[in-house]
Amino acid sequence: MNVREATEADLPALVEVLNAVWPQHATTAETLAHEDAELRAHPTRPHLWRIVAEEGGGIVGVASAMQWPGMFHPGRYHLDLLVHPEAGGRGVGRALARVLEDHLTARGAREVLAGTQEDRPRGLAFLARHGFTEAMRFFDNVLDLSAFDPAPWRDAARLPSPYRRVTLTDLVTEVGEEAAWRAYFAAVEAIREDVPRTGEATPLVSEHFRKQEEDARFMPDGILFALTPEGEVAALTELYGDPADPGKLHTGLTGARREHRRRGLALALKLAALDLARERGAASVWTGNATTNAPMLTLNERLGFRPQPAWIEMRRGSVEDET
16 A cells, blocks of 8 residues: 555546545535635635555545635644545555644644544544544535425515515626625625634635635525615525536525524525526535534424434644643
């Protein structure tokens, strides 16, 4: 077995491992290359280091150490370690973990986050042996659009006065690109403050935020706003494409500014997004929620979203520690 640093030429084989381990979150080499480029271009200059394990001339495992810009701290790292199901039990994970540990030690990592699903006992045990303990749980929630009946939701789908619904495309037409994106950015900044996470959120960078329109998954008609008469975005929901499955769409951030909550804005926008998903011929809509986000979990359950096995985020160390 040979463990080495990954190169761009490895991306197709690397994606094969990713898709074999997590078929429900399949991706493409093009998407992964785009995500890597966006990460490296971020103004915080986050770290990204990826290694592969080769055996018999093929890649059987992959691991990475990276810093997520949305929760950036120079001492915090996020790890991912995957072994192809056909190569399990041969020490591939242990070999990758040893190299990762040396890398993290050399960089002076103080906090490390990693995770797996609750139905992967071997993965959970592996992380526990390496000193990780549970920090938070998240669910993928999936709505089968063929089973969703919008009729009972007709009243809830109407925004209350004086709000009106527009897409990002509509807003660009009305006020121009710069003003529309400023309004979008300001709303995301405000709403994301209350999104549960395992660390303090890092402030967004407007120039980098705008780069998402370069992503093939980005749908400007799928960014829906509840707009006030003054032109402020009071609430929003985001709908994105899937890199590997045209029949699957994903919900991004959904919510309302604090001063506009409890008026049904997020629900009305989410229902509009489901209408759009059906119009586009999607078979399902996926969304992710922390188990601590009771309001959104309750809303999704009412709409018919069904939870998948929980993702357990685990942590070792802390950037809050002084020693």
